[in-house]
Amino acid sequence: MTKAQRIGIMGGTFDPIHFGHLVTAEHAREAFKLDRVIFMPAGVPVMKKGRGVSDKEDRFHMVELATKQNPHFCVSRMELDRPGDTYTYDTLKELKGIYPDAKLFFITGADAIIDVLTWKNAEGIGKYASFIAATRPGYDIDEAEKKFKQVNFPVEICYLEIPALAISSSYMRDRVRAGNSIRYLTDAKVASYIHKHKLYRKH
Ligand code: NAP
Numbered sequence: 001m002t003k004a005q006r007i008g009i010m011g012g013t014f015d016p017i018h019f020g021h022l023v024t025a026e027h028a029r030e031a032f033k034l035d036r037v038i039f040m041p042a043g044v045p046v047m048k049k050g051r052g053v054s055d056k057e058d059r060f061h062m063v064e065l066a067t068k069q070n071p072h073f074c075v076s077r078m079e080l081d082r083p084g085d086t087y088t089y090d091t092l093k094e095l096k097g098i099y100p101d102a103k104l105f106f107i108t109g110a111d112a113i114i115d116v117l118t119w120k121n122a123e124g125i126g127k128y129a130s131f132i133a134a135t136r137p138g139y140d141i142d143e144a145e146k147k148f149k150q151v152n153f154p155v156e157i158c159y160l161e162i163p164a165l166a167i168s169s170s171y172m173r174d175r176v177r178a179g180n181s182i183r184y185l186t187d188a189k190v191a192s193y194i195h196k197h198k199l200y201r202k203h
Contacts, residue, residue, distance in 0.1 A: 005102040008037035009095065009129070011088060012108055015054050015169050016194060017066045018186040023164040024134040028107045029072055031160060032132065036072045037107070038095075039063050043079040043086040047115075054199060056080045065189040089121040092128035104129035110159065114144055117151060126155035133157055136165040176200035 010025045017039075025037045041059050053059075060080055067073040078094060079086045088106065095104060106125075110133035116122055135141065141159050148157065167185050175182050177200055182191050194200065 005036075005099065006032065006034045006105065007095075007099060007102045008032065008034040008105045008107050008132070009091070010037050010039045010107045011091070012040075012042065012112075013048065013053060013169070014039070014041050014059050014063050016059070016062050016172055016186065016190060016199070018167045018169060018172055018190075019184075020162065020165040020167040022066060022070075022187075024107065024160070024162045025073060026070070027162060028105070028132050028134070028160055032105055032158070034072075034105065036074065039067055039073060039075045040079055040091060041075070043082060044084070046085045046087070058193075058197060058199060062190045062193055065193060066187040087120040089119065089125050089128075092125060096128045105132050106130070107132040107134065109133070109165070110135040110139055110141075110144065113157065114147070116155070117147075117153065123154060130156040130158065133159050134162045134165055135159055137161060137163055173200040177202075 008025065008028050010021070010028075012021060014021065025039070028034065029037050041056065041063050043056060060075065060077065063075050067075055079091055082090065092104060092106060106129045108131075113131055113133045116125070116131070119125070133144070139161070144159075172182055172185055175185075176194060182194065
């Protein structure tokens with residue numbers, strides 16, 4: 001009998017991708033014995049409409065550049081090519097259709113997951129995947145767990161502390177805007193892409 005595949009889905013806006021994201025995916029892969037991690041750049045993040053998110057193709061290319069050295073990583077265009085708003089429920093349902101026997105783990109920032117109760121079909125998400133919530137040092141896990149227990153939320157959520165998540169996309173964007181270096185915060189090819197395409201220069 002073949003062993004069921006364990007697949008991580010790394011969901012995020014990735015505007016831009018940085019070493020915090022890459023370390024998160026690698027540590028989740030190791031800690032949860034994942035066979036691979038699919039990076040899933042969000043198409044139109046519902047909570048970010050009208051907030052000037054960068055072009056989806058730029059975000060996709062940066063994720064591709066940052067992940068191609070790791071044989072366990074790949075990038076999906078599923079959310080980018082799906083018309084309309086991006087909902088994690090739709091993505092996980094579609095992935096479960098493609099990989100019916102696999103165990104799916106949705107990996108993202110704990111600050112995003114804390115709002116999962118407001119997501120589309122929040123209660124239904126648990127039948128497709130477990131969640132891995134990446135936290136920065138000092139994150140109050142007890143507070144988050146209390147919130148989910150209160151409503152008896154039927155989704156398995158595991159926490160993974162990632163010191164490298166002190167880096168954030170907004171910190172990167174602010175540095176570029178101020179004309180400061182982003183060297184050593186992300187893959188050198190991503191930094192070159194940002195400079196070449198003049199991303200994050202304006203407010
Ligand atoms: P966000 O609100 O921009 O991010 C919240 C925090 O989590 C930020 O500190 C962010 O840091 C961090 N983060 C985001 N993605 C991460 C990742 N993959 N690994 C580690 N840290 C991460 O979150 P978002 O990017 O919009 O959404 C995250 C995921 O949740 C996406 O896949 C999105 O589609 C999904 N989501 C779904 C719904 C829904 O279905 N209704 C609603 C909201 C979000 P950085 O800024 O440095 O990334």
